[in-house]
Amino acid sequence: MNPSATKPPFLVFAAPDIQEAEIKEVEACLRSGWLGTGPRVARFESDFAAYKGLDATQAAGLNSCTAALHVSMVAAGLEPGSEVITTPLTFCATINSILHADLVPVLADVDPATQNIAPEAIEAAITPRTRAILPVHFAGRPCDMDRIMAIARKHQLMVIEDCAHAVETEYRGIKAGTFGDFGCFSFYVTKNVVAGEGGMIVGRDAELVARARTLALHGMSKDAWHRFSDKGYKHYQVVECGFKYNMMDLQAAIGLHQLARVEQNWLRRRALWEMYGQALSGLPLVLPTPPEPQTRHALHLYTVRIGNTGTSPDRDTFLDNMNALGIGTGVHYQSVAEHPYYRERFGWDPDQWPNARAIGQQTVSLPISSRLTDSELQRVAEAVTQALAC
Numbered sequence: 001m002n003p004s005a006t007k008p009p010f011l012v013f014a015a016p017d018i019q020e021a022e023i024k025e026v027e028a029c030l031r032s033g034w035l036g037t038g039p040r041v042a043r044f045e046s047d048f049a050a051y052k053g054l055d056a057t058q059a060a061g062l063n064s065c066t067a068a069l070h071v072s073m074v075a076a077g078l079e080p081g082s083e084v085i086t087t088p089l090t091f092c093a094t095i096n097s098i099l100h101a102d103l104v105p106v107l108a109d110v111d112p113a114t115q116n117i118a119p120e121a122i123e124a125a126i127t128p129r130t131r132a133i134l135p136v137h138f139a140g141r142p143c144d145m146d147r148i149m150a151i152a153r154k155h156q157l158m159v160i161e162d163c164a165h166a167v168e169t170e171y172r173g174i175k176a177g178t179f180g181d182f183g184c185f186s187f188y189v190t191k192n193v194v195a196g197e198g199g200m201i202v203g204r205d206a207e208l209v210a211r212a213r214t215l216a217l218h219g220m221s222k223d224a225w226h227r228f229s230d231k232g233y234k235h236y237q238v239v240e241c242g243f244k245y246n247m248m249d250l251q252a253a254i255g256l257h258q259l260a261r262v263e264q265n266w267l268r269r270r271a272l273w274e275m276y277g278q279a280l281s282g283l284p285l286v287l288p289t290p291p292e293p294q295t296r297h298a299l300h301l302y303t304v305r306i307g308n309t310g311t312s313p314d315r316d317t318f319l320d321n322m323n324a325l326g327i328g329t330g331v332h333y334q335s336v337a338e339h340p341y342y343r344e345r346f347g348w349d350p351d352q353w354p355n356a357r358a359i360g361q362q363t364v365s366l367p368i369s370s371r372l373t374d375s376e377l378q379r380v381a382e383a384v385t386q387a388l389a390c
Contacts, residue, residue: 011379013328014190017265017371021257029253037061037217037246044252047259048200052175052183057206060213061198061247065164065186067216068201069097071245072160072182073132075212078103082131086162087117088335088356090136094162095336098134105346106130107337109353113289115139115303118355119147126151132158137166137176139332140192140298141291145171145179152180160184167192168266170296177202182212187255190330192269192300193262195255198247216245265370269299272368272377276302279381284312284388286362301332304384305362312388315362321387322364327380330365 029040041061049059062068073084080102086094088107098105108121115138122133133152135143152159159180163169167185169176177183187198203209214221219242258265280287286305291297307314313321315331322329335356337348350357367380 007326008379010326011328011367011376013330013365013367014369015367015371016189016194017261017369018194018254019257019261021260022254025253025257026250029249032249035250036248038249040249040252040256041247044247044255044259045200047256048185049202051259051262052178052202054178054202055206058204058209059200059202060209060216061200061252062216062245063199063247063251064093064188064197064245065162065184065199066093066097067243067245068182068184068199068212069094069134069160069162070100071212071215071243072184072201072203073097073101073103074215075208076132076158076160076181078131078158081129083127083129084132084134084160085117085122085125085130086134087136087138088337088350088353089115089138089333089359090162090336091164091333092336092339093164094134094136095342103131104129107348107353107356109355110138110359112355112359114141114144114292115359116141116143117148119144119151122148122151126155126157130155130157132160133180134160134162135180136162136164137169137298138301139288139303140165140169140300141289142166142169142171142176142295142297145174149179164188164191165300166298168262168296168298172294176298178204181205181208187251187258192265192298193255193258195247195251195258198251198255211240215240215242218242218244261370266299268370269368272372273299273302275374275377276366276368276381279378280304280384283385285384299368301330301365302368303332303363303365305359306364306388307362313390315364317390318364318387321390322383325383325386327383328367331360331363332365333360333363335360 046056108125111118161183163177164186166176182203185200187195219240221237337350
């Protein structure tokens with residue numbers, strides 16, 4: 001690589017689209033003196049539930065999607081040592097949340113085209129100890145929920161959806177996160193709805209969601225807002241041994257306005273997605289599979305596969321080339337079985353899940369954000385062409 005001496009600014013991968021409404025809301029939150037869990041969290045929960053077609057009692061704000069996954073499994077009452085089937089093509093948080101709930105992760109390989117967990121692989125992984133399926137809607141593409149829910153009913157399994165990429169995702173007119181017993185969402189800084197950090201748990205059973213909410217704040221029966229409001233002091237009771245997973249009003253202050261623009265931002269990402277398809281066609285890489293009929297892809301990640309044509313550099317060389325050209329990229333994901341901790345703990349061999357391993361060795365995520373301009377996308381496309389030629 002021989003980049004020019006006068007480089008344009010480095011293009012950060014997945015820069016959040018923060019606007020004046022969020023800034024003003026955060027300032028108002030700071031001036032209110034109420035920074036922790038309070039009225040803005042309650043409003044964010046209500047707005048998010050409404051977006052998902054649920055009642056406000058069916059949603060609870062937390063400090064991360066990891067926390068949501070963890071408390072959903074605890075709230076569900078899955079007995080320690082039970083097996084939870086999930087995908088090997090995911091972030092480590094999916095696996096760690098299973099372990100923190102004192103459960104056993106079991107991997108089922110992905111479909112090479114959709115990169116989502118394959119229903120037939122789920123069926124093959126079921127044992128007498130299986131109690132739940134944890135599908136991940138990878139990159140915002142919905143899993144095959146008809147087949148997954150049929151498997152769950154057949155074997156009487158719980159379904160906990162990892163919707164970290166999938167706020168806007170729909171499958172046959174039904175919103176992701178509302179199929180299973182629980183749906184868990186992320187508002188991390190790179191996500192489609194940003195709160196800096198943050199998560200949400202939704203569920204079909206309001207009582208289980210209420211238990212998850214209690215678990216998320218030390219197992220206390222009242223949160224601080226209800227204890228210290230102008231309606232008088234309310235004593236709390238510790239009813240379970242819980243965790244410190246509650247969302248702050250500071251986070252909700254950002255998330256409220258991000259959620260209000262979620263559809264507008266999705267339309268912008270759809271335009272960028274289409275522009276990428278046109279700009280990158282004909283290059284020696286594999287573009288994302290188009291969304292399936294009767295689905296809505298959240299378009300959270302734009303992933304391409306590098307190094308499987310025999311005429312382009314390997315993936316890691318491509319990453320270095322893009323960095324030298326001033327373009328931030330991501331890898332979503334190296335298959336979890338390749339990480340040393342899991343290999344040593346479980347004796348996993350990545351070749352047991354060949355589709356996930358192959359994707360993990362070739363995948364690259366290109367910048368896609370509602371903040372990305374047309375000219376910045378063109379700059380990314382030109383950099384991809386150069387990086388492939390080196």
